[in-house]
Amino acid sequence: MTSLSPLRVRLALLALALGGFGIGAAEFAAMGVLPEIARDLLPDLAASDPEEAIARAGILISAYAAGVVVGAPTIAVVAARFPRKGLLLTLAVAFTVGTLASALAPTFELVVVARFLAALPHGAYFGIAALVAASLMGPGKRGQGIALVLSGLTIANVVGVPAITFLGQNAGWRAAYLVVAAIFALTAIAIVLVVPKQPGDPEATIRREIGGFARPAVWLALLTGALGFGGLFAVYTYVAPLTTEVTRLSPAVVPIALIAMGVGMTLGNLFGGRLADRGALRAVFICFGLLVAALFGLALAATALPGLFAGLFAVGFAAAAISPAIQTRLMDVAGDSQTLAAAANHSALNIGNSIGALLGGAVIAAGWGYVAPTWVGLALCLPGILLAVLGGLVTASPARRSANQNEPVGLS
Template sequence: MDSPARRWLAILALALGGFGIGVTEFVTMGLLPNIAADLLPAQYAADPAAANAQAGWLVSAYALGVVVGAPTIAAAAARWPRKRLLVLLVGVFVVGNLLSAILPSFELVLAARFFSALPHGAYFGIASLVAASLMGPGKRARGVAFVLGGLAIANVVGVPIGTHLGQSFGWRSTYLLVTVIFVITLIAIAITVPLRPGDPGATLRNELSAFTRVQVWLTLLLGSIGFAGIFAVYTFVAPVVTDVTGLDEGFVPWVLVAFGVGMTVGTFVSGWLTDRSVKLSLTLGLLGVGLSVLAFALTAQTVAGLLISIFFIGIFAGACSPAVQTRLMDVSQNAQSIAAALNHSALNIGNSLGAALGGVVIAAGFGYLSPAAVGVALAALGLAVLTVSFTLDRRARLRA
């Protein structure tokens, strides 16, 4: 039997993987103007806003890689031993981030970001299942929250440091740092994570059966919509700092710290709350997204307003993920591997959609705060989808 010390070391190793993923996913937002200036120099010189909007496709490409990779890998590898699968997935992160650091053109870096993202959802899905089993009964959502907590802490420490590093030594140095983090993660998982067999009864057909359930689709939809509202705003936070609030780019890492602290608080509070009421956690999360994004639009012209509103956006970004993850595990029945991974497909559809919609309204000339209006509308739509899901639940119970 695994000792308590080894179990916690294993959970920390899994969280370190979440930390690395958090850095590689979110640091692009803070370095967007630097990447645009380097990879799109002519366009940046003529129209910085348009170049930043185009560089936002790097965020969308990563998100689309998650969407493609999560269900494909999780369904195909559900019967694999989980430790072996985790090591393989982290190895793909190592290669993908190294390519992001060294490839010379915007188009090739775009492709590298897509490739880097393929293991994202499957890693979080399998790592969450392993952590939940290590935590034991009644602490499932807290196990999920520990793994996702690595991602949240990345926004407090890793993303600001990576942003500062990229601003000082070139954005490519940041992706080299991320590569090193994943090499360490691979070694840590290989040493500490106990052997866990895959599900011997899992088949591709059983895993794909999750897509036949209406509640799975509704949960995916509300997760996508909620995160789209967040990322319509957060993708373009760096130009908001410099062009709206009127601060130097050196202040961007501090804004990212505020977001990361909020995300860390939201993730762990949501883990505790979701173990008590999934529905309450989801409702408060989506409502909070709409209100915090609205506050950002109204107050980001001031330093205090910018920091406070981005902190609360971070809280509700962190709160949504464990709740959506647990809801998917509840409604997927015997398709646990794909359900755990699909959470990250949903959230990254939201990332991609939010970045794209935010870029559209900015490129149309409405300014860097205009994506907040998109965010409020999307949060309201997410609450409507959640209401439909709860109503169907209630009717099913009455019929039973």
């Protein structure tokens, strides 16, 4: 790849981050407009049992998560040999079409299908964008490049999701999805204009990509990241009742609490990227230590407003820092299966999100209170740390280290 000016590199990274912003808005905005979706698509049920209608509408969130889990490894395996710029453009267009279909589908069942299809490019986009960003940043700055791409996702939690939720509540949920589709369309244009051409791997085959899963260190890294994000979503999913029932604040404070957590995620993501460039496995241990401390502090201090806000900020900061560290670790241990490993990370994270939300809901349903999900997050951290230790042991021998660490990202 020919040398690029610093301005061109920054613009390319910004284009990739814009796609991450759109993905974050698409993934999380549905949580804020579920009542509107339920009233529009399930009117009879919403009239007779509003809570059941909202719970039924929650299938849309599960359908999106399922699409991420299915699409990430599938697309990555098939597409590893294709030029990466063209692939990113194709995925951005697919996001645009899928989100438009979500906004225009006339029935609940068709919207569910549209959300599943719209999610298929999610993991592949982030995985390929991470590889491109790592190449643009050059040796020694891979983690920072990955973090810059992921920053679009974290910034969406601070700005995009509240704004799109407000739009959906006032102009209808379909208008909210039309705006998200417009963001993806802008991403496609930006990719065409500023992302440089980067070749795929002409020697990539489905067998070789899948072969990455034969490496224990890959599985251990994926599981470690899933448990870390499980701890985050055990808390994130139930921020509203934590704020209103434990801290005894007005529901109007909930968006501010979410913004505090989103700001922590944004800063933590950038911190994790820089830390990963000094050693990915070391960064994983540091970030898990921070997450344990943050969850413990939140559990003890959530009854007071300062403790709630500081705790949510700290949990978001520590958990988001894990993501670029895990992504960089995967690039170290995946060998030739770079595309699959980078994309599969987002499948693992979404599985972790689901596990955290499920276990958090289970302890609440058991009557243990709204602080209990924070303790669930702590419980998930413990096996996460053990898996990270095992991952380090697997790659500790000189032979393993030379085979698994400091692999090129497959871009030139």
